[in-house]
Amino acid sequence: MENTSRSTRECSGKEGCDHVELAKRIINGNIRAASRLIRDLEDDVLQAKETLKHIYPHTGRAQVIGITGSPGAGKSTITDELVSAFREKENKVAVLAVDPSSPFSGGAILGDRIRMQRHASDPDVFIRSLATRGALGGLSNAVGSAIHILDAMGKDRILVETVGVGQQEVDVINHAHTVIVVLVPGMGDDIQAIKAGIMEVADIFVINKAHRDGTRRLQKELLSLLDLKGECPGEWKPPVILVDDVLNKDTFNENIATLCRTIEDHHQHLVRTRLLEKKLEKKAVVEILGVLRSSILGPIVKELQATGEFDDMVSRVMKRQNDPYTLVEEVKGNFLRNGKG
Numbered sequence: 262m263e264n265t266s267r268s269t270r271e272c273s274g275k276e277g278c279d280h281v282e283l284a285k286r287i288i289n290g291n292i293r294a295a296s297r298l299i300r301d302l303e304d305d306v307l308q309a310k311e312t313l314k315h316i317y318p319h320t321g322r323a324q325v326i327g328i329t330g331s332p333g334a335g336k337s338t339i340t341d342e343l344v345s346a347f348r349e350k351e352n353k354v355a356v357l358a359v360d361p362s363s364p365f366s367g368g369a370i371l372g373d374r375i376r377m378q379r380h381a382s383d384p385d386v387f388i389r390s391l392a393t394r395g396a397l398g399g400l401s402n403a404v405g406s407a408i409h410i411l412d413a414m415g416k417d418r419i420l421v422e423t424v425g426v427g428q429q430e431v432d433v434i435n436h437a438h439t440v441i442v443v444l445v446p447g448m449g450d451d452i453q454a455i456k457a458g459i460m461e462v463a464d465i466f467v468i469n470k471a472h473r474d475g476t477r478r479l480q481k482e483l484l485s486l487l488d489l490k491g492e493c494p495g496e497w498k499p500p501v502i503l504v505d506d507v508l509n510k511d512t513f514n515e516n517i518a519t520l521c522r523t524i525e526d527h528h529q530h531l532v533r534t535r536l537l538e539k540k541l542e543k544k545a546v547v548e549i550l551g552v553l554r555s556s557i558l559g560p561i562v563k564e565l566q567a568t569g570e571f572d573d574m575v576s577r578v579m580k581r582q583n584d585p586y587t588l589v590e591e592v593k594g595n596f597l598r599n600g601k602g
C-alpha cells in the first residue's frame with residue numbers, strides 16, 4: 262500500500278513521472294535524479310523499473326570494486342583513500358555503502374558520510390548509502406540496480422562497501438569485479454572470514470592497522486590458507502597487502518598506492534583470462550533470475566498477503582493441516598488459471 266501511494270504521489274508531482282526524462286537526467290550525471298531513483302529502489306517503487314529499462318543500454322562501462330570486512334575494520338577509511346587516488350587519475354567515482362542490517366539509511370552509514378566529507382564538494386564523487394526496507398527483489402537485486410544507475414551516470418569506478426557477515430553480503434559483494442577483504446589483526450578475523458565464506462570471494466586481502474601486534478601472524482595464517490587452496494598455473498592468487506596506521510601518512514599512502522596497482526593488476530588479469538566475461542555472464546544469469554523472482558513471485562505474494570490467504574497458509578502449515586507443497590501447487594494452479602493467486 263505504502264509503495265502504491267508513494268508512486269502515485271511521485272507521478273502526480275510537479276516532476277511528473279516521465280521515465281525517459283528521468284533516465285536522461287541520470288545519464289547526464291544529474292545527482293538529484295540518480296538519488297531519487299536509488300531511493301525508489303530502496304522503497305521498492307514499481308515504476309523504478311521503467312526508468313531502469315531506459316538507462317540499461319548506458320551501463321556496463323564502470324569498474325566495480327567491492328570492499329568488505331568486519332565492522333570497524335577500516336573499510337570506509339580505505340574507501341575514502343581509494344576515492345582520492347582515483348580522483349588523482351581524474352576518474353569519476355561513486356561509493357555505494359550498503360547496510361543490510363539497517364531498516365533505515367543513517368546510523369553507521371551516516372558515519373561514512375562524515376568520514377568522506379572531504380569529497381563532498383567534488384561533483385565527480387557521488388556517495389550514497391543503500392538500505393532496503395524489505396524489498397521483494399532482495400538487497401542484492403537493489404544493489405545491482407543501484408550499480409547500473411551509478412554506471413549510467415558515467416562513473417568510471419564504483420566502490421561498494423558492505424559488512425561481510427553472511428550469505429546476503431556475499432551475494433551483494435558478488436556484484437563487484439574485484440573484491441577486497443579488509444581484516445584487522447587481533448580480532449579473530451581469520452576464523453570469521455572463513456566461516457562467512459568470505460575467503461572464497463576475496464581477490465585481494467588487506468590487513469589494515471598493520472602497525473598492531475598480530476599482523477605477521479594473521480598474514481602467515483592467511484598465506485597458508487591460500488596455499489592450502491592450491492592454485493592452477495595462471496590462476497590469480499589473492500595477494501595480502503599490509504596497510505599501515507592511517508596516522509603514518511607516508512607509509513599509509515604508499516600502501517594505498519600498492520592497493521591501487523593491485524586492483525589494476527587484478528582487472529588486467531580478468532580481461533586477459535576472459536574471466537571478466539564469465540563473471541558478467543554469471544551476473545546476467547543472477548540478474549535475470551532476480552527479476553523473474555520479483556516480477557513473478559512478487560505479485561503473487563503481495564496478493565496472498567493482501568487477501569489474508571498467506572497468513573491462512575502459514576497457520577495451516579503450522580497445524581499440519583496442510584503441507585506447503587500442496588498449498589503452493591494450489592496457488593500456482595489458481596494463478597495460471599485466473600492470472601491471480
Ligand SMILES: Nc1nc2c(ncn2[C@@H]2O[C@H](COP(=O)(O)OP(=O)(O)OP(=O)(O)O)[C@@H](O)[C@H]2O)c(=O)[nH]1
Pocket residue numbers: 330331332333334335336337338339369376424469470471504505506507508
Ligand atoms: N589508528 C587507526 N585507526 C583507524 C585506522 N583505520 C581506521 N581507523 C579507525 O577505525 C574506526 C573504524 O574505521 P572505518 O573506516 O569506519 O571502518 P569500517 O570498516 O568502514 O566500519 P563500519 O562501516 O562501521 O563497519 C574509525 O574510527 C577509524 O578512524 C588505522 O589505520 N589506524
Ligand SMILES: [Mg+2]
Pocket residue numbers: 336337338373422
Ligand atoms: Mg564503513
